[in-house]
Amino acid sequence: MYGGKFVPETLISSLSELETEFNSVVRDAEFQEELAKTLRDYGGRETPLYLAQRLSDHYKKGNGEGPVIYLKREDLNHTGSHKINNAVGQAMLAKRMGLRSVVAATGAGQHGVATAAACARLALECIVYMGTADMEKQPQNVMSMKLMGAQVRSVEGNFKDATSQAIREWIGNLETSYYLSGMVAGPHPCPSMVREFQSVIGKETRKQAIERWGGKPDVLVACVGSGSNALGLFHEFIRDEDVRLIGVEGAGLGLDSGKHSATLAMGEVGVYHGAMSYLLQSTEGQIVGAHSVAVGLEYPGVGPELSFLKDTRRAEFYNVTDEEALHACQRLCRLEGILPALEASHAVAFLEKLCPTLPNKAKVVVNCSGRGDKDLPTLFNHDSINGLLN
Numbered sequence: 001m002y003g004g005k006f007v008p009e010t011l012i013s014s015l016s017e018l019e020t021e022f023n024s025v026v027r028d029a030e031f032q033e034e035l036a037k038t039l040r041d042y043g044g045r046e047t048p049l050y051l052a053q054r055l056s057d058h059y060k061k062g063n064g065e066g067p068v069i070y071l072k073r074e075d076l077n078h079t080g081s082h083k084i085n086n087a088v089g090q091a092m093l094a095k096r097m098g099l100r101s102v103v104a105a106t107g108a109g110q111h112g113v114a115t116a117a118a119c120a121r122l123a124l125e126c127i128v129y130m131g132t133a134d135m136e137k138q139p140q141n142v143m144s145m146k147l148m149g150a151q152v153r154s155v156e157g158n159f160k161d162a163t164s165q166a167i168r169e170w171i172g173n174l175e176t177s178y179y180l181s182g183m184v185a186g187p188h189p190c191p192s193m194v195r196e197f198q199s200v201i202g203k204e205t206r207k208q209a210i211e212r213w214g215g216k217p218d219v220l221v222a223c224v225g226s227g228s229n230a231l232g233l234f235h236e237f238i239r240d241e242d243v244r245l246i247g248v249e250g251a252g253l254g255l256d257s258g259k260h261s262a263t264l265a266m267g268e269v270g271v272y273h274g275a276m277s278y279l280l281q282s283t284e285g286q287i288v289g290a291h292s293v294a295v296g297l298e299y300p301g302v303g304p305e306l307s308f309l310k311d312t313r314r315a316e317f318y319n320v321t322d323e324e325a326l327h328a329c330q331r332l333c334r335l336e337g338i339l340p341a342l343e344a345s346h347a348v349a350f351l352e353k354l355c356p357t358l359p360n361k362a363k364v365v366v367n368c369s370g371r372g373d374k375d376l377p378t379l380f381n382h383d384s385i386n387g388l389l390n
């Protein structure tokens with residue numbers, strides 16, 4: 001059993017109210033129509049399902065056989081990642097609940113920018129907590145948030161610390177404030193809400209696959225931080241047992257180094273940020289900080305539903321190192337002219353191991369969860385990448 005609401009008594013009624021309100025908008029045709037219109041005209045949906053021909057060719061065997069790789073282009077969304085799908089939905093929900101102020105936490109800044117954008121257009125006050133180290137790594141996203149009118153508050157530490165602070169701020173202002181989670185983690189109903197708003201990715205993928213080749217994908221691949229882009233793609237296909245679901249975590253400097261974000265591979269079950277799931281923790285049960293070259297993957301927890309999909313083996317989970325992700329990022333740039341976020345590069349990197357094992361013409365959909373513009377300073381400072389440039 002995963003998930004739950006492991007929160008102080010004072011929060012229970014607010015979470016229940018949120019759950020009721022969320023359940024009502026899921027079935028409200030007017031809300032859904034407004035959301036679909038916003039995702040289309042503001043967010044840029046639907047995102048293309050792109051046949052990556054040269055990337056597919058790269059994995060062809062000597063006899064010309066190999067899988068066919070498609071990219072689900074979430075990188076083409078407004079604000080640069082899948083985060084906007086959820087941010088616009090929840091900001092609309094906050095507005096409908098009559099709350100004035102939105103509080104959020106961000107790691108790489110993608111969720112912060114998406115939330116700041118969604119709040120700006122609905123005239124909601126927006127407060128974003130971000131770790132000091134992350135602010136230094138992603139200065140452009142900090143600037144974007146400020147330009148969009150958000151208050152960016154620095155927190156000693158990284159994303160997990162920013163999340164704790166955002167929740168604390170919310171608890172102090174329950175009457176006026178809405179906590180906008182970007183993760184499929186945290187107390188119920190947060191994981192369900194984020195999954196619902198992200199499930200548009202998988203729904204579109206099914207429709208596009210039917211249009212393209214009249215069938216389903218054989219394999220879906222997505223990177224896993226908390227699991228929102230992975231679950232957003234997978235959810236639609238969970239009952240299609242013939243579709244393989246593959247999540248790729250960050251192995252950082254290697255699983256043995258202790259510096260990684262491979263929660264499902266290396267974690268143990270515990271309670272954190274209000275829910276039960278796999279967690280990176282010490283032998284005393286203290287949370288251990290996660291590491292990845294992709295800041296958006298640096299969370300020591302993972303969503304309850306992915307924890308369950310691991311145990312039931314409905315989804316498979318693997319991991320790739322920082323170095324493998326950096327090289328996959330460069331490979332996609334060279335072969336397709338697409339600069340993926342370093343988070344998404346983890347999913348792309350796993351193709352190196354996956355493709356040689358697949359049958360000829362297997363249809364693989366890789367979730368390209370975001371674009372890599374934010375990662376240019378990291379790429380530039382990385383000798384093994386910089387050394388390869390002309």
Ligand SMILES: *Cc1c(COP(=O)(O)O)cnc(C)c1O
Pocket residue numbers: 081082083108110111182183184223224225226227228229230296297341343344369370371
């Ligand atoms: C935030 C982020 C992720 C990781 O979060 P999930 O909840 O696992 O999706 C992955 N890719 C990008 C581009 C992100 O911004």
